[in-house]
Amino acid sequence: MRGRITFIPLALAAAFMMYQYFGATKSTNPETGHVAKVGLSPEQEQTLGLQSYQEVLSQSETVQNGPEFDQVMRVVKRLIPATREGGKNFDWKVSVVKSPQQNAFCLPGGKIVVYTGILPITRTDSGLATVLGHEMAHATSHHGGQRLLRSEMVQTAMMGTAASLSLSDTDPRKRQAIMGALGAGAQFGIILPFSREHESEADEIGILYMARAGYDPRESIQFWERMEKVGGSQPPEFMSTHPSHGTRIQQLQEFMPKALAEYNAVSDKASNSSY
Numbered sequence: 718m719r720g721r722i723t724f725i726p727l728a729l730a731a732a733f734m735m736y737q738y739f740g741a742t743k744s745t746n747p748e749t750g751h752v753a754k755v756g757l758s759p760e761q762e763q764t765l766g767l768q769s770y771q772e773v774l775s776q777s778e779t780v781q782n783g784p785e786f787d788q789v790m791r792v793v794k795r796l797i798p799a800t801r802e803g804g805k806n807f808d809w810k811v812s813v814v815k816s817p818q819q820n821a822f823c824l825p826g827g828k829i830v831v832y833t834g835i836l837p838i839t840r841t842d843s844g845l846a847t848v849l850g851h852e853m854a855h856a857t858s859h860h861g862g863q864r865l866l867r868s869e870m871v872q873t874a875m876m877g878t879a880a881s882l883s884l885s886d887t888d889p890r891k892r893q894a895i896m897g898a899l900g901a902g903a904q905f906g907i908i909l910p911f912s913r914e915h916e917s918e919a920d921e922i923g924i925l926y927m928a929r930a931g932y933d934p935r936e937s938i939q940f941w942e943r944m945e946k947v948g949g950s951q952p953p954e955f956m957s958t959h960p961s962h963g964t965r966i967q968q969l970q971e972f973m974p975k976a977l978a979e980y981n982a983v984s985d986k987a988s989n990s991s992y
Contacts, residue, residue, distance in 0.1 A: 744859045747802035748922045755859045756866030762825035762859065763808065769896045770810065770828035780813040780833065789813050789831050792845045792930075796853060797827075799929035803857030803922075819947070822900045823852040825861045830901070838947055843927070843936035850923035850930075850937075852900075858922065860915045861899040917968055924969065924976040931983050934976035938966055 744755045757765065780786045793811045797804065807827030818832040829849065839845040855861070900911075911919070924934040 742862075744862070746858050746918070746922075748854075748858075748925060749918060751858075751918065753859070753863050754866055755862030757825070757859075757862040759806070762862055765895065765899060766824035766826035766828050766856075766861075767808075769824050769899055769901045770812075770830070772896065773814075773830055773901055774812055777812075777814040777816065777830075780815050785833050785836055786813050788836070788842065788845065792842050792849060793829060795930040795932075796846060796849055796926055799850075799926040800853060800857050801929075804853065807856070821848050821852055823849070823856040824899050824901055825856055825859070827853070827856060829853070838943055839940065840943075841936070843932040844940045844943075846927040846930060846932040847923065847937040847940040850926035851919045852923075853926060854919040854922035855900060855911065855915065858915070858918055860911055860919070863915070864898045864911070865895070916965075920965065920969055921972045921975075924972055925979055928976040928980035929983060931980075931987070934973060934980055938969055941966055941969070 742755050742758055743752055745752050755762075789811060793809075797809050800807075804827060809827040809829070811829040811831070814830055814832050816832045817834040819835045819838060821829070821831045821835055823829045829852070831845075831849070835848065836845070839848055920937075924937050927937065928934045
């Protein structure tokens with residue numbers, strides 16, 4: 718009898734996990750064609766992204782003008798149209814936060830936060846476009862929704878209950894966990910690295926975005942080389958949430974022909990329009 722009682726919550730958990738997985742929304746990435754299951758509807762993503770964005774700003778000192786602000790706005794303005802289908806329904810917003818944190822992120826629905834601490838490393842508009850293109854790709858690829866689905870399933874399996882994350886839950890710890898899954902957790906001490914699959918997809922799409930925006934995608938490699946040299950044994954927050962593997966630059970080089978084709982098309986169009 719005891720074995721049967723122990724088995725019941727495990728069976729319920731397994732059944733709920735099956736419900737979560739097969740009942741999840743499917744999302745097709747317009748850039749790669751990759752189909753993935755996400756734990757949120759587009760409307761829920763927009764809501765959570767906005768709430769998380771507001772939470773971060775409520776605890777931050779924002780920069781409203783000056784060269785750092787101007788650079789971020791200039792780069793974002795060029796990148797947004799480059800997201801095409803992936804970001805067409807986003808309500809884009811961007812804020813610059815005065816902080817030594819070497820970090821940046823883009824929440825679901827297009828809510829971007831750039832910490833001034835990362836700008837000395839990005840250095841140029843192209844370097845910043847590398848970072849922001851990558852982060853915007855996480856959002857347009859719905860990686861946050863994919864991570865929430867997986868975390869819900871893991872939570873269910875570990876607890877042996879039908880508990881799941883709720884959009885209306887106001888518990889601070891749970892709210893911060895959601896923000897961590899969406900990519901905004903570093904400020905609150907919750908860092909959840911994206912998977913290698915997500916990182917690779919964001920790298921590939923990110924350099925397509927920067928190329929379409931007129932930034933040379935080859936400069937993305939220079940940026941990642943700089944990132945590896947910064948911080949010594951204590952890497953920047955941006956690196957801690959974006960693991961540096963020896964294969965990253967190699968993968969960027971593999972993606973480069975496609976990105977250069979986009980970049981050359983933009984350059985040719987600009988040249989022709991100047992005549």
